[in-house]
């Protein structure tokens with residue numbers, strides 16, 4: 001096993017927090033995520049046969065051993081499916097050993113799966129000199145998750161993991177994957193972004209996510225538009241009777257969230273954090289009431305943060321658990337954490353975990369093959 005110790009390439013990729021623009025990537029909207037400091041690392045080594053071996057530093061005794069010929073979209077498995085999916089979607093035809101390590105909190109809705117996919121994708125791109133762009137790698141990582149793993153995610157998480165830059169949030173236009181960096185410096189204004197992992201179940205694979213996507217798609221088709229990107233709020237409201245009540249609510253979230261995201265970029269450029277906080281809270285209300293993907297733990301974290309001075313707070317990611325964010329004055333962080341922990345306890349929820357993160361760099365190669 002000593003050959004695991006000398007990789008040809010080491011690549012790493014971060015998880016993400018989405019500031020605003022939730023559940024609109026698959027409606028071709030705008031999203032505003034940033035990369036967090038927590039990262040996944042992939043160490044890769046070429047083999048001279050067609051075998052694939054995968055292991056994780058967190059579970060050194062388990063080695064997944066398979067081969068290129070055995071790659072099969074839709075097969076059963078655990079976390080290694082994300083790695084195998086990327087090997088498959090990148091069309092790799094030679095064997096490889098991959099060792100994974102990292103500190104992206106698992107199951108917290110901070111995109112540990114995209115971090116894993118993107119570290120492997122960037123590493124394979126380097127190892128096999130594929131010459132793929134970051135945008136192409138994001139699309140192929142998404143393909144791995146959609147088809148190989150079977151999770152119908154959008155393109156936000158992979159894009160930010162590959163294209164983010166430190167100190168900025170990334171405005172991503174999910175229609176053409178063009179990006180604009182938006183400087184995001186809370187510290188200079190005495191603020192911090194608190195990440196609250198509710199430890200509640202994340203139900204992305206359970207069908208609710210797919211149902212939301214379908215509702216947006218059927219609303220678009222009834223409105224004769226290619227996606228909800230193509231309609232403004234007043235027009236949607238005027239066309240309400242063409243849609244079922246459920247389709248209207250889902251579309252109302254998507255269309256209003258796209259407008260909020262662009263407004264958030266404008267207020268962020270003016271460093272108007274009070275206005276940013278309001279938009280973040282409006283996003284939560286829309287996700288809770290129109291999109292119906294929040295849960296008691298997320299609502300509790302948001303409500304308690306707002307009641308104790310946060311400028312804004314909302315659930316992030318797929319919904320039904322995972323994390324919330326709160327924009328908090330630095331000198332109130334400990335008090336807000338304490339209040340949330342207390343409230344979780346009195347509601348008999350699991351004990352929450354707290355994180356914080358500056359906007360960090362996207363995926364990087366830290367060791368290259370010397371030819």
Ligand code: GLA
Pocket residue numbers: 018021022023024025026153154155156157317318319
């Ligand atoms: C998950 C998906 C993303 C996006 C978010 C919701 O993280 O992977 O593509 O749809 O949910 O904004």
